[in-house]
Amino acid sequence: MGKIAPGNVGTEVLEAWIRLNTGPALAYAYSLVRNHHTAEDMVQDCMCRLIEKKDRYDLVVDGRKLLFRSITNACINFTTRLRLATGLGEDEGWQKSLIEIREAGPESKALGKEMEQKIEEGLLLLTVEQRAAIQLKVVGATTEEIAKSLKITNNHAGVLVYRARQALARHLAPMVEEQIV
Numbered sequence: 001m002g003k004i005a006p007g008n009v010g011t012e013v014l015e016a017w018i019r020l021n022t023g024p025a026l027a028y029a030y031s032l033v034r035n036h037h038t039a040e041d042m043v044q045d046c047m048c049r050l051i052e053k054k055d056r057y058d059l060v061v062d063g064r065k066l067l068f069r070s071i072t073n074a075c076i077n078f079t080t081r082l083r084l085a086t087g088l089g090e091d092e093g094w095q096k097s098l099i100e101i102r103e104a105g106p107e108s109k110a111l112g113k114e115m116e117q118k119i120e121e122g123l124l125l126l127t128v129e130q131r132a133a134i135q136l137k138v139v140g141a142t143t144e145e146i147a148k149s150l151k152i153t154n155n156h157a158g159v160l161v162y163r164a165r166q167a168l169a170r171h172l173a174p175m176v177e178e179q180i181v
Contacts, residue, residue: 017059018047024132025067027149031135032075042078046070068128115175122171126164133157134164 022043029039046067050059057066123131129150136146147157 013060014051014054017063018051021064021067022047024150025071027136028068028128028132029071029075031132031139032072033078034139038078042071042074046074065128115172118172118175119168122168125171126167130160130164130167133160134168137161 025043025047026039029042030036033039033042049070050057050063050066057063059066123134126134129152132150133146136149141149143154143157143161146161147154150157150160152160
């Protein structure tokens with residue numbers, strides 16, 4: 001069977017692609033925004049945008065990569081806008097936020113920003129599956145839950161989490177060693 005050219009994707013192939021990628025995309029979006037409804041909205045929006053441009057992209061070959069990249073960007077935009085608009089976390093009151101700002105000195109704020117940036121860089125070095133697995137683990141998911149969300153075996157989920165932790169540890173080691181000294 002020959003390669004399907006962009007724009008020639010049949011309805012059945014498109015529906016199969018959507019079914020195949022919706023679950024992992026939702027798990028990934030949820031791991032980034034930690035809100036099920038927001039994650040659903042983002043995945044739906046990103047999928048609709050990709051489907052609208054199915055004439056330009058080969059969704060069968062590149063669709064998953066494009067979907068996860070757009071979800072990543074949408075989540076980054078969402079959290080950045082949320083912080084800029086409110087300046088508060090979802091469960092924090094304005095008083096707690098003001099107290100934390102007063103207590104944190106400029107040096108600790110700078111170190112915190114550097115560490116945050118280094119962690120984001122480290123996450124970008126991981127594969128999409130490793131990133132999803134480690135982020136699900138961070139929010140408290142068990143290995144079984146991670147495996148179910150990513151539709152992989154429990155053993156593979158454990159390996160993904162282990163490798164992601166190791167890669168992040170190697171990436172963060174120089175910065176951690178600087179702070180210890």
